[in-house]
Amino acid sequence: MDFDFPGDDDPRRLVVRAWRKANPNPTQSDLHAAGYVAPHWPAPWGIEADPIHQIIISQELDGLKIAPDAKRKKMGTNAIGIGWAAPTILLGGNQEQKDRYLDKIFTHEEIWCQLFSETEAGSDLANLATRAERDGDEYVINGSKIWSSGAHVSDMGILIARTDPDAPKHKGISYFAVPMDTPGLSMSPIIDMTTAHSFNQVFFDDMRLPVSARIGEEGDGWRLAKVTLANERVSLSSAGSLWGSGPSAEMLLDLVRENGGESDPIMRDKIARMHANAEVLRLNRLRTLSAKLNGRTPGTEASIQKLMADEHGQEVMELAKELTGSHGMLTGSGPRGAIPPSMRTGGTEINFGRGKESQYPAVDPVWHYGFLFAPALTLGGGTWAVQRNIVAEQVLGLPREPNLEKGMSWAENQAARKHIA
């Protein structure tokens, strides 16, 4: 690693500070107008900020409160809109689609969800069966998606569906932008074990989309679905245990100290191990950044980061409960002490009443929520086993998984699977 962060007098810092001074109470639209929602993007949406410039902006805007925006109809961070939909539209969309969708994503005027996974297509996403059949100037969509986070509060969805069942499974998929109020689209809630309604199952019954809703060429959906990693924003502040949000290992360590330390040698050993893992992850984040600054694609570093960070998140949340002894079994229990509001995440306020409503009023509800949410960390965005396959094949160069479907169309593959079953 060889880099220093630019000092206090760096001109790029002074620009952001001046903007912050002139905009003490900015809205999401103000932030977007300044190019600070996605600073690494090209103009007119971003300011083509290189990795160091992005870090400067995020350091200078740290703790900034965004005021309610008249254009922002619904709550949400629009993570899927900004992280997935927007880069795909930039890459594969035509000018009309860019004009129609991009600004509204960055201002949060339209919140997006992701309609990818199906009951038989999770890790094996390219096996998806939702059909999009061309009928003149329209596509007729039939099928169902599952685990659609935030679909019930979204205005738009990115959908991948099969346009050609007779092509190999990765080739016959197309990518669509779907208004969530389209006739023929319905959904039912899935309540997860944190008691939050974050997931949905979404159904399409003869839902009609104009051809203009297709992003990119027909059959190019798989390539587009894989877009984003190259576009990923540089971040140094992702020590949060729950996919970069929520309390970090260091925060737990601070609470242990505040509560008088820990004398049990086994627990002390577990705390030391957690701290060491957090430090390895912090250094790996810096290695990733260093690689980017030196014009290298951070392959190895990036591959192991998700794998280690997801398991570390579970380690932090489990230890937080374990430290409270048998209380750990009860709702709302966790380490006592205040944590900064920016480290809260999830439906904690809604699901586990704070203060007088909780039998553990001195405990932040994020610990109990985080413990219940943590198993999802090694599933979403690629399961722990799939991540290990990636490291084995692409980093360590071990033999690839045998491909028994080679040369088959998706339809032939389906028939073969039925035959085996």
Ligand SMILES: Cc1cc2nc3c(=O)[nH]c(=O)nc-3n(C[C@H](O)[C@H](O)[C@H](O)COP(=O)(O)OP(=O)(O)OC[C@H]3O[C@@H](n4cnc5c(N)ncnc54)[C@H](O)[C@@H]3O)c2cc1C
């Ligand atoms: C919090 C969260 C939010 C999500 N949000 C969304 C969303 O908004 N939109 C959306 O479309 N989806 C979403 N998902 C779904 C997510 O993408 C899938 O859960 C994920 O792709 C895994 O698929 P699956 O659940 O079908 O598990 P499966 O793929 O069925 O895996 C089952 C088990 O088999 C193992 N396995 C599978 N393949 C292999 C292999 N090749 N080698 C070894 N082991 C293997 C897995 O590791 C796992 O243990 C979300 C999931 C979570 C947890």
